[in-house]
Amino acid sequence: MRIGIVCYPTFGGSGVLATELGKALADKGHQVHFITYQQPVRLNEFNANIFYHEVRVTNYPLFDYPPYETALSSTMVDIIINHNLDLLHVHYAIPHASAAYMAKKILQAQGKNIPVITTLHGTDITLVGRDKTFAPVVAFSINQSDAITAVSKDLCEQTYKTFEIKKQIEVIPNFVDVKRFKKKPIDAFRKVIAPEGEKVLVHASNFRKIKRIQDVVGIFAQVNKELKSKLLFVGDGPERQLAESLCRDLKITDDVRFVGKQEQMEEILAISDLFLLPSEYESFGLAALEAMAADVPVISTNAGGLPEININGVTGYLDEVGDVVGMSKHAIEILKDEAVLKKFRTHAGAQARKFDIQIIVPQYEQLYNRFCKCL
Secondary structure, eight states, rough: OEEEEEEOOOHHHHHHHHHHHHHHHTTTOEEEEEEEOOOOTOOOOTTEEEEEEEEOOOOOOSSSSOOOHHHHHHHHHHHHHHHHHHEEEEESSTHHHHHHHHHHHHHTTTTTTOEEEEEEEEEHHHHGGSSTTTHHHHHHHHHHHSSEEEEHHHHHHHHHHHHHOOEEEEEEEOOOOOHHHHHOOHHHHHHOOOOOOOEEEEEEEEGGGGGGGGHHHHHHHHHHSSSOEEEEEOOTTTTTTHHHHHHTTOGEEEEEEEEEESSHHHHTTTTTTTEEEEOOSSSHHHHHHHHHHTTTOOEEEEETGGGGTTTTTTTEEEOOOTTTHHHHHHHHHSSSSSHHHHHHHHHHHHHHHBBHHHHHHHHHHHHHHHHHHTT
């Protein structure tokens, strides 16, 4: 089957999921064509079944802003025709679903029908999609898709609440390649981070306000008072300066390390003891699932789709948004006793296996097969 995948190429969850899906489909023999403005960060290995097509946007003096959506639609049309694609799978509603609709109409005028599947990932619905500037186009584009999927039950419900959706939204959860995250910890690496055997806590995100970076710092500060520990901040974004400032104010800078954006998260998670995700909202929480795949328990809020993966008292703990005291207590409860930590590690790994790539990718294949009898 020849599949076109349209996504953002960044470290965000939608880009990661789309790229990993495409790689998995290619491994199963499908021909996968990525269409985006730069090579996806997770597309870092050669596969004969994977093709990358760059969307080139020409800047004319007439335009204050480059017309990316128009360029994207034109590129879609070109790739679909010249590579005879069977199906287009777009990730993130804005602007991919609307660009796909335009491409679909152009192709219909030429006598070719291309099925379009739209996968909703989160802020395209809960944040950007609610903006009155975009809402009519988002709702229209979603309804014009041949099939709609969402990465969690919560996001599905939020979409129905936010827009007048006339079609069924199918829930196909995010997934993780469990094998990839079953890494043995590198002792030398851990000793560099925690030379005195300290516990290692980690947070990974794009450092936006919704991630509540100040709560990550607050939780760690409380844990650090009780237990010798280190904190790794993975990623980068607008709230990094705030985090650094808070660490200085709390005099914990010697125990906190900012490691920037990392493609090989499995190496970091392999030496970690606890993952912190106190977000205001997560449509799913892919970063938490990746941690669990590495047998790392999770302290998170009970917001959005997080309760669908992080089982309270089993794989970690769920607390109310902003409850730094509660999250700190639960973190200490897990970390202070090796037997308790081992139990949570085991349960976290078992839960992650329910979302293994080998279980979820066939669900997408079954969906594709409804529109293309190629499988």
